[in-house]
Amino acid sequence: GQNIDQPTEMTATEGAIVQINCTYQTSGFNGLFWYQQHAGEAPTFLSYNVLDGLEEKGRFSSFLSRSKGYSYLLLKELQMKDSASYLCAVSGLNDMRFGAGTRLTVKP
């Protein structure tokens, strides 16, 4: 089976940096995704890691350690529009499972 854990809520200040952690246990691993989801909308793709290390894409970076079953999403220079839920998802051979999501609130 799969178990994906991430914090329920986080709050940060505009312009700051925030790190959202995700730990997972899975019987099959084919990559880890981070998605952003605004209320009432579908998730949008942020990042993908399949090998250990850091992937950087603009203000967003994602890190993966397969041996530790651990990933984090790093958001820099936070903007108000970054207030959303961030979903950690693990891809198995044939499907994708999501964590419960971390609701991030960015305050002025």
Next chain:
Amino acid sequence: GAVVSQHPSWVICKSGTSVKIECRSLDFQATTMFWYRQFPKQSLMLMATSNEGSKATYEQGVEKDKFLINHASLTLSTLTVTSAHPEDSSFYICSARDPRERNNEQFFGPGTRLTVL
């Protein structure tokens, strides 16, 4: 990236009626599509994997006779909620993988908000 559409975007129906939701891959062929359900302030829960030309694979606890899935072509999967009840009210989202993409990214439709009165 690839585009997935869903129709309708929202629907309100009476208890006991059936509702059909369509999921289409617009610029690629998808042999596999996924159906998720999301209740307020909760994450996406995989309901079933829809396979073109064969039966869908349902997750544990999902009633296959209530949530009928048909994947008749490489670009269309449908989810029919039969005899809907208020507890079926939820946000239903489909996704598909684009075989042209090297990673396993799933492309999501915009979702369908179902409200059962």
